[in-house]
Amino acid sequence: MHPATDPSTTPVYGVRPSKPGLYLGLFHGRDTPNQTMHGWGFDGPAIGPLRYFHTTYACSVHVEFVSPADVQLFTGTHDTLMDLTINGDLLCFGGKLYGDWTVYMVTPEECFRSPDTFRQNTRPNDLRRQAKPIPWDEDS
Numbered sequence: 852m853h854p855a856t857d858p859s860t861t862p863v864y865g866v867r868p869s870k871p872g873l874y875l876g877l878f879h880g881r882d883t884p885n886q887t888m889h890g891w892g893f894d895g896p897a898i899g900p901l902r903y904f905h906t907t908y909a910c911s912v913h914v915e916f917v918s919p920a921d922v923q924l925f926t927g928t929h930d931t932l933m934d935l936t937i938n939g940d941l942l943c944f945g946g947k948l949y950g951d952w953t954v955y956m957v958t959p960e961e962c963f964r965s966p967d968t969f970r971q972n973t974r975p976n977d978l979r980r981q982a983k984p985i986p987w988d989e990d991s
Contacts, residue, residue, distance in 0.1 A: 861924045862897035871959040872900025872917060877942060879950035884938055895949050898925060898933075904954045910937050 862868040864876035877895030881888060902915040912935040916922040919929035925945075926933060941948035 862899070864894045864897045866897070867961060868897050868899065868957050869962060870900050870921070871957050871962050873902070873904065874899035874955055874957060875901060875904055875912075875914060876953045876955060877944060877949040878952070880947050881941070881950070882947060884941055884948060892950065893947075895944065895947060896925065898944075900957075902931075911935065912937065912942065 862874070864878050868874060875898040877898070878893075879891050880893040880895045898914065900917045900921060902917055903913075905913045907913065914933050914935070916931040916933070919931055922931050922933065923929060936943045938948060941950055942952050943949075
């Protein structure tokens with residue numbers, strides 16, 4: 852079992868991580884397998900950045916972190932390999948269970964502003980806002 856993650860130090864699924872890379876996002880969380888759900892449950896961690904995500908026979912999940920410093924946030928160790936189990940149809944992590952999970956990429960452009968070629972000082976990254984996508988049928 853992995854220790855519960857600290858939301859103040861670890862990325863949470865649904866919030867853009869500060870580092871680019873491959874992430875495993877856990878959501879539709881619950882505390883017990885038979886918990887009566889009133890809504891979608893809670894969002895879990897965004898685990899990563901990862902080198903890979905691998906599932907074996909829908910009963911175990913194996914991940915490898917890119918950096919030992921990143922795995923420290925999730926497991927308290929520097930071992931970059933981490934195994935997760937599946938309980939019925941729920942993924943187990945940190946003493947919680949998740950009905951849904953996804954693997955997704957966060958590109959460097961999503962984390963960092965492009966360098967300013969005309970400014971003396973760079974802009975702080977925490978002010979970046981995500982651009983609103985333009986629907987494909989409105990571009991003409």
